[in-house]
Amino acid sequence: MTEPDTEKKQKKMASQKPSFQKVLQKSGLSFLAMTPLLLATIGLVGIFQVLVTPKMLTSMFRGNPLLDTLTGTLSGAVAAGNPIVSYIIGGELLNQGVSLYAVSAFLLSWITLGFIQLPAEIEVFGGRFTLYRNILAFIFVMITAALTTLTMQVLS
Numbered sequence: 457m458t459e460p461d462t463e464k465k466q467k468k469m470a471s472q473k474p475s476f477q478k479v480l481q482k483s484g485l486s487f488l489a490m491t492p493l494l495l496a497t498i499g500l501v502g503i504f505q506v507l508v509t510p511k512m513l514t515s516m517f518r519g520n521p522l523l524d525t526l527t528g529t530l531s532g533a534v535a536a537g538n539p540i541v542s543y544i545i546g547g548e549l550l551n552q553g554v555s556l557y558a559v560s561a562f563l564l565s566w567i568t569l570g571f572i573q574l575p576a577e578i579e580v581f582g583g584r585f586t587l588y589r590n591i592l593a594f595i596f597v598m599i600t601a602a603l604t605t606l607t608m609q610v611l612s
Contacts, residue, residue, distance in 0.1 A: 490576070490579065490580065493575060493576045493579055494576060496575075496576075511552075516531060517549075517554045517555065517558045519555065521555060521557045521602075521605075524554070524555045524557045524558035524561075525557045525558060525560075525561045525598055525601050525602060526561075526598070527558060527561075528557065528558035528559065528560070528561030528562035528565065528601065529561040529562070529564075529565045529569070529594060529597050529598055529601070530565070531562060531565075532561065532562040532563065532564065532565030532566035532567075532569065532597075533565045533566075533569035533570060533571050533594070534571055534572070535566060539566070539567050542562070542563050542566040542567060543563070545562075545566075546559045546562060546563045549562065555605075556604070556605045556608060557601055557602065557605045558601075560600070560601035560604045560605055561597055561598065561601035564597040564600055564601060565593075565594070565597045568593045568597060569590060569593050569594060569597065574586065574590070577589075
């Protein structure tokens with residue numbers, strides 16, 4: 457390619473780029489369109505944080521490693537919220553005798569799954585991506601919880 461052809465292509469590409477103001481305006485409109493969905497998601501997370509207590513969660517675990525891991529994964533996915541709160545609840549669950557399988561699965565799914573956020577995630581990322589991400593996260597939460605517990609048993 458000759459030098460003048462390269463300059464022509466660069467000028468053409470520069471003229472096709474949208475201005476910063478247009479990009480900012482488009483981003484702002486996208487954010488405004490998602491605002492009701494984001495507020496609803498934040499509201500649901502807040503309600504679950506208030507209504508789901510550590511004592512309620514403790515009553516769901518039976519001592520079976522496989523069932524506790526599954527229960528921890530599902531309850532953490534439903535009770536999605538702030539990671540800092542999940543550590544406090546995880547500590548309370550451990551203090552009340554819940555297995556490390558369940559607590560590990562609960563903490564991991566609390567942060568990575570979050571069924572409450574599905575509508576917002578589908579809206580932003582699309583249904584197919586959201587489905588695949590959540591299926592893979594569910595599988596890997598179960599595996600990671602089991603491996604975490606086994607590692608802790610070996611180390612102690």
